[in-house]
Amino acid sequence: MEALTPAYRWKTEVxxxxxxxxxxxxxxxxxxxxxxxxxxxxxFWRLLMSLQQAGVREIKGDLVIDKSLFAKELSVRSAFxxxxxxxxxxxxxAFLVNGRSTSFRFSVQDDTVIVNQEFELPQxxxxxxxxxxxxxxxxxxxxxxxxxxxxxxxxxxxxxxTYSAGCEERYLELSVLSDEQYAFYTFKKLWKEIGGKFSGxxxxxxxxLIATKVFEQQSDPLGYxxxxxxxxxxxxxxxxxxxxxxxxxxxxxxNEENGTAVVKQVLSSKGLHFNELVIENGAGxxxxxRISAEHLGQMLTTAYNSAVMPEFIASLxxxxxxxxxxxxxxxxxxxxxxxxxxxxxxxxxxxxxYVLDQHKKCNIVVMLVNHTQAAxxxxxxxxxxxxxxxx
Numbered sequence: 437m438e439a440l441t442p443a444y445r446w447k448t449e450v451x452x453x454x455x456x457x458x459x460x461x462x463x464x465x466x467x468x469x470x471x472x473x474x475x476x477x478x479x480f481w482r483l484l485m486s487l488q489q490a491g492v493r494e495i496k497g498d499l500v501i502d503k504s505l506f507a508k509e510l511s512v513r514s515a516f517x518x519x520x521x522x523x524x525x526x527x528x529x530a531f532l533v534n535g536r537s538t539s540f541r542f543s544v545q546d547d548t549v550i551v552n553q554e555f556e557l558p559q560x561x562x563x564x565x566x567x568x569x570x571x572x573x574x575x576x577x578x579x580x581x582x583x584x585x586x587x588x589x590x591x592x593x594x595x596x597x598t599y600s601a602g603c604e605e606r607y608l609e610l611s612v613l614s615d616e617q618y619a620f621y622t623f624k625k626l627w628k629e630i631g632g633k634f635s636g637x638x639x640x641x642x643x644x645l646i647a648t649k650v651f652e653q654q655s656d657p658l659g660y661x662x663x664x665x666x667x668x669x670x671x672x673x674x675x676x677x678x679x680x681x682x683x684x685x686x687x688x689x690x691n692e693e694n695g696t697a698v699v700k701q702v703l704s705s706k707g708l709h710f711n712e713l714v715i716e717n718g719a720g721x722x723x724x725x726r727i728s729a730e731h732l733g734q735m736l737t738t739a740y741n742s743a744v745m746p747e748f749i750a751s752l753x754x755x756x757x758x759x760x761x762x763x764x765x766x767x768x769x770x771x772x773x774x775x776x777x778x779x780x781x782x783x784x785x786x787x788x789x790y791v792l793d794q795h796k797k798c799n800i801v802v803m804l805v806n807h808t809q810a811a812x813x814x815x816x817x818x819x820x821x822x823x824x825x826x827x
Contacts, residue, residue: 469531
């Protein structure tokens with residue numbers, strides 16, 4: 437927010453190639469992505485409605501997607517862990533739709549396990565071999581398995597195992613389609629639903645200079661978008677944000693190294709020089725990213741005294757109320773009195789942020805644990821927060 441301002445908005449540009457006459461575009465529709473991490477299906481619907489209002493009803497050519505603002509090598513990074521299809525492993529792209537995430541909803545109705553898509557794409561076929569159980573919900577994801585089988589047109593996702601009725605509704609976020617496929621299938625679905633005609637195919641290439649710009653659509657401001665990133669620890673959105681900073685400093689095509697340089701420039705301008713700081717991708721999915729607890733505390737202090745403080749703190753999860761700390765210290769005196777960001781991997785557990793104590797004084801807390809038994813430190817983290825509150 438220091439680099440871009442909380443008012444920063446991403447744009448998604450729409451071009452056409454060919455003549456438009458009587459509602460028919462005799463050429464291709466072109467979309468240029470600028471890295472918007474928050475572009476959802478409803479934003480795509482709004483964009484296509486604007487396209488129809490601009491006079492386009494039928495597209496005789498193809499859909500062209502221009503992703504050139506992000507470096508090509510970003511799309512060939514390996515997954516962080518063995519969970520290849522999990523949404524948190526999705527890679528950045530300049531045109532990201534719905535986080536390219538397919539949200540599978542699980543429930544039990546009439547002694548039958550129901551598995552469906554929250555935003556349904558017909559190219560994603562579900563094979564459901566799940567069985568209901570009356571066992572406690574517990575760690576529900578450990579009681580079933582899934583397999584993903586890509587096809588020429590779409591993908592098949594098979595589920596087998598058990599699901600407890602006591603779990604009620606639960607969701608599993610998977611990225612089973614490439615970013616290009618997800619965008620193309622979403623376009624075809626929405627365009628058809630609003631009465632548009634299209635029979636072309638997908639092309640991924642840069643938009644030529646001779647193309648005609650139809651309009652551009654802007655995102656919500658960064659001050660709003662950062663809440664989705666921090667409240668729910670959205671790794672892909674955080675990675676998109678790092679690359680956006682590179683774009684805005686004219687480091688195109690954007691990569692992580694250029695985004696990291698911008699971060700360090702901003703820190704340096706604030707008098708913050710962190711020699712140990714390593715940023716690999718802008719998210720927590722890394723075994724080499726690092727910062728000291730002392731320097732993270734200094735950053736939080738600087739943020740508290742900056743002009744972007746209200747937007748930054750508002751983006752952090754509220755203790756025992758929302759986000760990733762909704763279940764922490766529930767029904768305690770600390771409820772609602774801390775804004776905290778968590779971070780966890782196998783062997784890593786961390787928490788940092790602001791705690792308002794019983795005397796209404798704001799305190800900064802940082803606790804970083806790197807150990808094979810790091811997950812066991814959550815009780816100590818909670819005890820530290822309580823000690824700060826009651827001091």
